[in-house]
Amino acid sequence: MPATARRRDPRLPPDTDVGGLVAWAARRLGRAGLHFGHGTDNAFDEAGALVFHALGIAHEDAPRAYSRRVDAPGRERVRELVARRIRERVPSAYLTGRTWFAGHEIEVTPAVLVPRSAIAELCTSGFAPWIDARRVRRVLDIGTGSGCIAIACAHAFPEARVDAVDVSHAALEVAARNIRAHGLEERVRTRLSNVYDGVGPRRYDIIVSNPPYVPARVVGLLPAEYAREPRLGLAAGRRGLDVVERILAGAERHLERGGVLVVEVGDTEGAVRRRWPEVPFTWLEFEHGGGGVFLLTAAGLRSHRQALAS
Structure with a gap:
């Protein structure tokens, strides 16, 4: 040679x-x-x-x-x-076939994104100081994928029930296996749902999501490793806001008073700021790196209802 x-x-x-x-x-x-x-x-x-x-x-x-x-x-x-x-x-x-998220082992397949969200840090801290963990009874994880965020929330809030929703049957199968592996079948339930469509009138103390947020034109420019992931979990229309817009528009109807909405938007943060300049997003900082995650309170959603619905 x-x-x-x-x-x-x-x-x-x-x-x-x-x-x-x-x-x-x-x-x-x-x-x-x-x-x-x-x-x-x-x-x-x-x-x-x-x-x-x-x-x-x-x-x-x-x-x-x-x-x-x-x-x-x-x-x-x-x-x-x-x-x-x-x-x-x-x-x-x-x-x-495995990775770790918020200290928990998670099965992954090409049907789901590889867990990597900075939201893991929020889960391990019980979403402090943004909410009193002792009163959390219901959590909604939108776009659950592998179920990693739903599982981390169930561990963080042992009295809570978690709805883990996704539009992908294949992803929900992976999530269900992970939920069983963690012995959480009694408290974490998977649902086929496009954002809020499948959850009915339920209200939650926490709505959390790591949704698709990459502009469609950008997906093909990402490193080759991203092409191995499901495009459904990455691409979100021309500006990367298609799913985020739906999450924001419906969040008030599904949050308890005193509840919080937490959404990762990554590099689409700038587009979010430009789209809703008047909305008081709190952009979270993380000790272990990562960004592009915002928090909105139920009160903030109510006071900007018209802007978020348009």
Whole structure:
């Protein structure tokens, strides 16, 4: 093999431990021009996820596994998985079938977006200081996908019932499996619903959503990894506001007095500000990064009812 080819595809060490494989995989991934943004934001963390999955190492055992020697079949499984990540530009979470959100393990398939919302931080804090967690009895998660936000909310509010809605049958099947895996079937219910269409007159203490918000013309310009995700979960019309407009227009009718609406809009934040300049959005900041998430109180929705309905 020519030297240049060896530099592009360095051979696996013939005898190594788990830590050595993670370092090797991180180098390979880092040199391959990949996009890191689907549950991890760097080559090292992604390498760890792939290596641990290939070797069958449980998440909780990972810190103690780095010095473990790896046999030839194990090294080959790692090589194949890393090669597929590079060759096919498949997000690692789809290769492993698992990811973590707000401290909870979540199954993912190509039927759902890979969980990565900054809303996870809100879930772990019980949406403090925006609402009294002790009085939360009902939560609505719009566009639930894998069910990750609904599940995190159910863990955050143990007295609450959560409606997890989506327009995708396939996504709801994944969500239902995750709900069962967390033993939350009694409190988290999936519903086929286009925003509020399937929830009837119910009112909620929290309405939360990570909806599609990418302008349609932008979707094709995203890194190749995004093409592996369902377009239904990304694209939202010319300005990226098609679903957000519906969420805002109906939120007042479905929020309890004192309730809050939380929606992620990512890079579409500017379009939201321009579309509703008079609405008092609170743009949240997060300790661990991320942005483009707004909060509106029920009172704020009432006082700007006309603007949000137009």
